[in-house]
Amino acid sequence: MSLSRRSAVTLAAVVLLIGGCASEGKPGPEAGAGGGSKVTVEWWNISTTEPLKSIWAEKVQEYQALHPNVIINNVPIENEAYKARLTTLTQSGKTPDIYTTWGGGVLKQQIDAGLAKDISADIAPWIDTMAPASLQAYQFDGKTYAVPYDIGMVGFWYNKALFAKAGITAPPATWAEYLDDIKKLKAAGITPIALAGKEKWPGHYYWAYLAMRVAGLDALKQAAVDHEFGGPDFVAAGRHLKELVDLDPFQKGFLGASYNTPDGQAATMGNGKAAMELMGQWAPSVEKEAGKDLGKDLGFFPFPAVEGGKGSASDAFGGGGGYAVGKDAPAEAVDFLKFISQIDNHRKAVESGAVLPVVKGAEDAVKDPNLAAVAQALSSATGFQLYLDQAYPPAVGQEVNDSVAELIAGKKTPEQVVEAITTTAKSD
Incomplete structure (x- = not known):
């Protein structure tokens, strides 16, 4: 955004x-x-x-x-x-x-x-x-x-107090650590993630970042040229996302939640009812408008590295x-x-x-x-990827949003996601 x-x-x-x-x-x-x-x-x-x-x-x-x-x-x-x-x-x-x-x-x-x-x-x-x-x-x-x-860039905004309550002393640096922290938050009775499932675009951030970390920026750019998203790295990105989804990390009713409504993603985060959200640099102001100002309890960390991935952990995803x-x-x-x-x-x-x-x-x-x-993270970024629903032709970007939303809802497999995106890209 x-x-x-x-x-x-x-x-x-x-x-x-x-x-x-x-x-x-x-x-x-x-x-x-x-x-x-x-x-x-x-x-x-x-x-x-x-x-x-x-x-x-x-x-x-x-x-x-x-x-x-x-x-x-x-x-x-x-x-x-x-x-x-x-x-x-x-x-x-x-x-x-x-x-x-x-x-x-x-x-x-x-x-x-x-x-x-x-x-x-x-x-x-x-x-x-x-x-x-x-x-x-x-x-x-x-x-x-x-x-x-x-x-701007997308990253994880997190509630420091809730992380401390769950015994998490530092933000995760790897995807494995991130999934482990999700388990710690749930064990402490804390909803790990706020997500506006109804609006789809916030969910696509997860798949896009995982594709960046697993396949790398060059693969995303080449896919746009070849109209081919069916490679094993893109499937692996979906499988990693499914790992997260299978932990049931989102707030109750997330599939019907909007972003900035009183019961939406930003308010859930701002009101301290979830430990984190994956969102752009505008997140703190929207949290304050829709819910409350977390003040000094609010922190930011980049999307973690994926072990064995071809992408750099210092590559940023966002827009402007x-x-x-x-x-x-x-x-x-x-x-x-x-x-x-x-x-x-x-x-x-x-x-x-x-x-x-x-x-x-x-x-x-x-x-x-x-x-x-955010500015500090951007200043040290080694690469930059535009939001996929803007980087690609409109029909392809919409298919990314739709298919990833269905994966998060449990209605599509990682393989079906890349098949649908590829089909749309080839026919666009």
């Missing part, structure tokens, strides 16, 4: 009258320096809540003051409404000049349709200021198609947000992205708690200790 995930919790709907998305003028020879003909840059984003909404509005004003010939038409749209409107627009062969993207399969479809601009040459002078992991979701065949503004550039966008579109990516401007967004650092040197701007734990 990148910002798209957060939106399921806090974003409020807005009603906007949106005009055409083509630029009103092409830049003159000195447009980027504040001279030349008038240019309008249409910017669709999902920053409808504070603090990022106000930060972006302020940066628009600052940029326009520096470039009097440029108008940045800042259009914040609620997440789900944004997806629907962008889909409608791209089906007509158009995009805004700048628009929110989560990379992966959807962006690749836009690239293949000739809608997203290759900005590799445009950002070459300053791409080295960006953290490499933050760029991966937007790069295809050695080319870059978006500029990141946020990144980026801004793609439309094929017909004026040069000022990329120049504006350069402006908001300058370290001082990015630091302000990071200090607000709205985003995690994607610009090198901004790490110390993270003030919240929970977010700092």
Whole structure:
């Protein structure tokens, strides 16, 4: 859950009258320096809540003051409404000049349709200021198609007091240790894991991470190319997940539980009724909103290593947000992205708690200790995998969510999971 995930919790709907998305003028020879003909840059984003909404509005004003010939038409749209409107627009062969993207399969479809601009040459002078992991979701065949503004990762959020009650003195480093801790928690009368089984996407995190640890990042990438998920390593990932499921680790009624409702996953965790949840960097704030603030009792640890696996325990899984550039966008579109990516401007967004650092040197701007734990893990990550329901084409990503949910519910075997995903991938 990148910002798209957060939106399921806090974003409020807005009603906007949106005009055409083509630029009103092409830049003159000195447009980027504040001279030349008038240019309008249409910017669709999902920053409808504070603090990022106000930060972006302020940066628009600052940029326009520096470039009097440029108008940045800042259009914040609620997440789900944004997806629907962008889909409608791209089906007509158009995009805004700048628009929110989560990379992966959807962006690749836009690239293949000739809608997203290759900005590799445009950002070459300053791409080295960006953290490499933050760029991966937007790069295809050695080319870059978006500029990141946020990144995050999924990991285990845990209740330190409940771990101590069960006699667990340190977070598990391996999958075997993790399963052993599940048994210790259950023996102490503690529900080990909160899970929103109804919503499916939280469950896919387990299979995805296990696939990363067992098969490795390269295997996940190759599977997307070959449309083949039936190898033994992917089956093994499902078998490891079944090991967990067989321990009955989730809260009562988890199959009907949502994520952010008063009786959902976040509230179960926040109210101290479960010892941990596998969730993104937004988890502490949602736990507080849906339940209670665990305060100093809340801790974070990365997904454990799997013994004998080909993947590195320091590889991270998550997402973020980026801004793609439309094929017909004026040069000022990329120049504006350069402006908001300058370290001082990015630091302000990071200090607000709205985003995690994607610009090198901004790490110390993270003030919240929970977010700092995630930022630290990301800073040492050796590789990065985008959420599978975003990394792959939409139909394949949905099948991952659906099939893994059925495995967790006891309705599919590990073999049936990979067979279903492969069938969908080959027919997509």
